[in-house]
Amino acid sequence: MTARKKALITGVSGQDGSYLAELLLAKGYDVHGIVRRNSEFTSRRLDRILFHERFTTHYGDVVDTSSLHTLLARVGPSEIYHLAAQSHVAVSFSVPDYSAQVNALGTLRLLNAIREVDLKARFYQASTSELFGGLRGTEPQHEGTPLTPRSPYSTSKLFGYWTVRNYREAYGMHASNGILFNHESPRRGRNFVTKKITQAAARIARGEQEMLRLGNLDAVRDWGYAPEYVEAMWLILQRDVPCDLVIGTGTAYTIRQFAEMAFAVVGIELGWSGQGADERGRDRRTGAVRVAVDPVYFRPLETERLRADPRLAERTLGWRARTLAPALARLMVRYDIVHDEFGFPDLVDDADVARRMEGRT
Ligand code: NAP
Ligand code: G4F
Secondary structure, three states, X not given: OOOOOEEEEEOOOOHHHHHHHHHXXXXXXXXXXXXXXXXXXXXXXXXXXXXXXXXXXXXXXXXXXXXXXXXXXXHOOOEEEEOOOOOOHHHHHHOHHHHHHHHHHHHHHHHHHHHHOOOOOEEEEEEEHHHHOOOOOOOOEOOOOOOOOOOHHHHHHHHHHHHHHHHXXXXXXXXXXXXXXXXXXXXXXXXXHHHHHHHHHHHHHXXXXXXXXXXXXXXXXXXXXXXXXHHHHHHHHHOOOOOEXXXXXXXXXXXXXXXXXXXXXXXXXXXXXXXXHHOEEEEOOOOOEEEXXXXXXXXXXXXXXXXXXXXXHHHHHOOOOOOOHHHHHHHHHHHHHHOOOOOOOOOOOXXXXXXXXXXXX
């Protein structure tokens, strides 16, 4: 009888980690996840699988080298998905040193620990489209696009990206970079722009919030659906040859357009007036201001325009994004209408949505 495959996921309590753990359990893996100590449990996204017989969590931290050595030796995984990160770009300007400790050195520590315990594991690195910097005229970005990162988050991830390539070449490790464009879901953290918008649209529809404050409405993003992106991570590690691949939809919208799509789900058509910090989005029917620009959300440096050229991934993995931004906005708003917090299942039925929307303003 062949042994079950064993995977280790860092960042398992995050958006992607939770979907990836579910995917791997469904594929029959033993799944081990590293969680760090917090002042409160952060396992809400894992509620569905916490007591699964093939799912185990371990305390650890990617800034703690000894915990990584101990866990690698104890678990002995055949696949490692390194997703742990200080993943918020704006926050990285406030905590640049910490972001580098976690994102850059954390990746180095993990790769080095794999080598030192002499583990023959395949390694996936959560690289990011932020590496490209998003300067106008560089889109669509592909594997050969120059890397010009524009935040402490992105420079820390650049270090991780190159460390993966160096360890692959120097030591023959099966180490790959998935260069993923933005991917979202009902489980997205509430301080990322899509979730902030969809949750506000739902609350405004329920009469629980007046207005939403946002930063740069002109930034362009290529948004996909997280459960589909974790499939790409798995496919990358199933290849015999390690690789660096761009994963995205190939479509892109401004923040303003995403807000329009989200508010349309609750029957609010936004009309825009003013410019820069004075721009406002009004409900065309009532004239009420529903979106305002607040410069507090502007970043010291912005990644302006990201749109993927995912053709290489389509050819090599047979992977293609199926859920595009309009459908994504719809499923996220519908979820937020029913749940104001994480709750499960992710997808909601029409009756629930209709019940919640009864009596809306
Ligand atoms: P996320 O929701 O912010 O999750 C990050 C995870 O990392 C959480 O489980 C967090 O634990 C954990 N973590 C943070 N610092 C840690 C540390 N020092 N030691 C151990 N664990 C730590 O991020 P995500 O959206 O799932 O993204 C997953 C990865 O993909 C990240 O590396 C991110 O940079 C990268 N990425 C994301 C996207 C995207 O659009 N989502 C695109 C490209 C790349 P807590 O729960 O305790 O905070
Ligand atoms: O949702 P965001 O915070 O995501 P961002 O900065 O693109 O980063 C995410 O995607 C990366 C992949 O490209 C990941 F590597 C990273 O870990 C993370 O998952 O912001 C998207 C855009 C930005 O241009 C930002 O300036 O939305 C703009 N924005 C406008 N108003 C806002 C807001 N972003 C946030 N978070 N909050 C706002 O109020």
